[in-house]
Amino acid sequence: MLEIENLDKMYNGPDGVLRAVDDVSFHVKTGEFVAMQGASGSGKTTVLLCAGGLQAPDRGHAIIDGTDPYRMTPDERAQFRASNIGFVFQQFHLIPYLSVIDNVLAPSGALPDQNVNGRAQELIERFNLSARADHKPSELSTGEQQRTAMARALLNNPMLLLADEPTGNLDKENAMIVLNYLWEFAESGGAVLMVTHSEEAASYAHRTIHLKNGKLLASE
Amino acid sequence: MTDFWHLVRKEATHRKLTFALCLLAIVIAASVLVGELTVLKAHDLQTDFILEEKEQRLEDEMAKMEDDYRKIALELGLNVLILPEGENPDDFYAEGYTSKFMLEEYIDRVAESNLVTINHLLPILEQKIRWTEQGNRTIMLVGTRGETPVSWKPPEKQKPMPTTVGVAPGKIVLGYELWDSLNVEVGDTVELLGENFEVDKCHSRRGTIDDITAWIDLGQAQHLLGMEGSISGIRLLQCLCEGYDPPTLKRNIEEILPGTQAILLENKALTRWEARSNAKAVAKSSLARELAHRSKLRGEIESFVALLIPIVSIVSMALIGVLTLNNVRERRQEIAILRTLGYRSRQILNLFLAKALLLGIIGATLGYLIGFSVALAPGTGSVAGTIASLFDVRILAMTLVAAPGMSLLASWVPALIAAREDPADILRAG
Known part of the structure; x- marks a missing residue:
């Protein structure tokens, strides 16, 4: 599903060029839940952004279901992202002025021809947010916010879910709920790549890969 | 499905102060435009009214003198x-x-x-x-x-x-x-x-x-x-x-x-005729002086308008530009997440321009109503059928085009900046 091949990514920083990712290669298969761990600055988020078609690597490839999104035009890549990839972030990144249902429906703006209202309602119920459907993010608990973000990520039926510290701001109970959803998604035929510092969160994954100073250390 | 205008509307009501300040800037510019143009129109109407009234009075007086002359000419x-x-x-x-x-x-x-x-x-x-x-x-x-x-x-x-x-x-x-x-x-x-x-x-x-x-x-x-x-x-x-x-x-x-x-x-008839001719010449000269005076006054108003409207427009556009730029900065995370969700950069551009258009249309409407009402207040009471006669569909059309145009122009650069935001940079920065 996701093939990361010889990925390099460098940034220009105040101290010169920083090699954030150095020749990283790994695969995430369909139905697989992979955790990616490493210290801060080890390049986890950079790998995730490259994998999500948001940041072009300097070298190497990030192939999703046989397609290299960086060979597409920016508009095609945006469409590809909207159709195939779901994102979940530590900060939730919900749109503050939209209700829960509107936040869940937000990705449909990128694919305007689809009628996903029924799917949104289904996700709202599945993530136990029915009573909160008309609430703004500021009126939700952190767990509810992350569940809303999960529902949003799943609206367009993606094949790949990329999660950046999805449990970082959650209590244990809510973290467990989110991790279970991620696991279920993988089990139902999707693929999950999750960045986490938490060993407990990583334990939900089928396997864990470790990064250090931009290099892939090991895969468990 | 998320309605594009729904997003625009929700954001506008969420950041009320920004929206209100932008709207105020447009309303002020539009009302100044409408007010000044309507005052000019009122001035023209009043000029016509005054001159017509004077001409009528002159005609009446001339008709009376003509009648006197005719009678005396018939008599003598x-x-x-x-x-x-x-x-x-x-x-x-x-x-x-x-x-x-x-x-x-x-x-x-x-x-x-x-x-x-x-x-x-x-x-x-x-x-x-x-x-x-x-x-x-x-x-x-x-x-x-x-x-x-x-x-x-x-x-x-x-x-x-x-x-x-x-x-x-x-x-x-x-x-x-x-x-x-x-x-x-x-x-x-x-x-x-x-x-x-x-x-x-x-x-x-x-x-x-x-x-x-x-x-x-x-x-x-x-x-x-x-x-x-x-x-x-x-x-x-x-x-x-x-x-x-x-x-x-x-x-x-x-x-x-x-x-x-x-x-x-x-003889008396000739004297009367000469008096009538002189009176007519004096009255015509008075009319010409009145017209010149009104034209001069209009010129002064026009000069003032020609100065005021661009100044107000530029200040309003600058304010809208700054507020929109600030709005773009406030919404960087939102822009990044929308791009991550698959929104194209043109859609981000359109989100900001649509908001500018909405502001322009509301601002134009309010500005027209306020400007028109203000223009009605001073000195136009003597013109018969004031509201109907002062209403000018061209001014309304001009306002409905100019205000959104101004708003779009002022928001253009901030909207381009928003459209060019790199979502990866924003997300990595957290």
Whole structure:
């Protein structure tokens, strides 16, 4: 599903060029839940952004279901992202002025021809947010916010879910709920790549890969 | 499905202060535009109103004076003296006779014309002569044929009592000094330039040149003076020229009598006509001054508008630009997540431009209402049907185009910045 091949990514920083990712290669298969761990600055988020078609690597490839999104035009890549990839972030990144249902429906703006209202309602119920459907993010608990973000990520039926510290701001109970959803998604035929510092969160994954100073250390 | 305008609307109501400040900027610019243009229109309407009112007053006054003049002209008529062209009227007045002459047939030509209603048409042949039979004394010899009937006048309208009665051939009428010094009376015979005349009438003393004047038949006078077919001039008395003003009458007479000059003699009718003409000229001049004053005032308002509208527009656009840029900075995370969810950069651009358009349309509508209301307040109350007459669909259309255009223009650069935000940079920065 996701093939990361010889990925390099460098940034220009105040101290010169920083090699954030150095020749990283790994695969995430369909139905697989992979955790990616490493210290801060080890390049986890950079790998995730490259994998999500948001940041072009300097070298190497990030192939999703046989397609290299960086060979597409920016508009095609945006469409590809909207159709195939779901994102979940530590900060939730919900749109503050939209209700829960509107936040869940937000990705449909990128694919305007689809009628996903029924799917949104289904996700709202599945993530136990029915009573909160008309609430703004500021009126939700952190767990509810992350569940809303999960529902949003799943609206367009993606094949790949990329999660950046999805449990970082959650209590244990809510973290467990989110991790279970991620696991279920993988089990139902999707693929999950999750960045986490938490060993407990990583334990939900089928396997864990470790990064250090931009290099892939090991895969468990 | 997420409605594009739903996103725009929700964001606008979420960040109320930003939206309100942007809206205020547009409303101010639009209301200034509408207010100033409407004030200009009100000024134009008021100018028209004032001028129309003055013109109407002038017309009324002129009609009244015209009526007065018409009445007095009908009552008294104008007096015209027709002399040969080139004859100096001063000499005629000083000497009592002319040195130049005109054709006698001119009398009939005037009489048969329908230029004016002439009550008295008197041909003149006057010459100072030496009465050789009476010690070579100087007398004024006047040849007359009395009143000439005006041919186009129906008989019942002919003047029943002519001013001057004609003298029959072979008869003579003498002034006081002549008959008194000759010691003659009516019925006596006197010899004049070799011909005998029976005294037909002796005038009493008048204290004028008439006292040394002898009147004989025009034809005989022409014969005696060797001036057959010629006359000195024509007097038209009490010309009732209802349809003509005096200069037109003079011009028309000179046209039908070539080689003559028509002199309008001062009388009450002419004075009244001149007073009317002067009053009309003064009133027209006053109207022209009023128009010039109003035009100057309009020019000053226009200059003010030409300065104020660009300043207000630029300040408003700058404010909208700064507020929108600030809005872009506030929404960086939102932009990043929308891009992550698959929104294209053009869609992000459109989100901001759509908001600018919405602001522009609401601002234009409110600005029009406020500007129009403010423009109604001062000084336009005297214009009849003010609201209907001041409403100008072109100003409304201009506002509905200009305000959104201004808003879009001011938001363009911030919207481009938003569209070019790199979501990866924002997400990595957390």
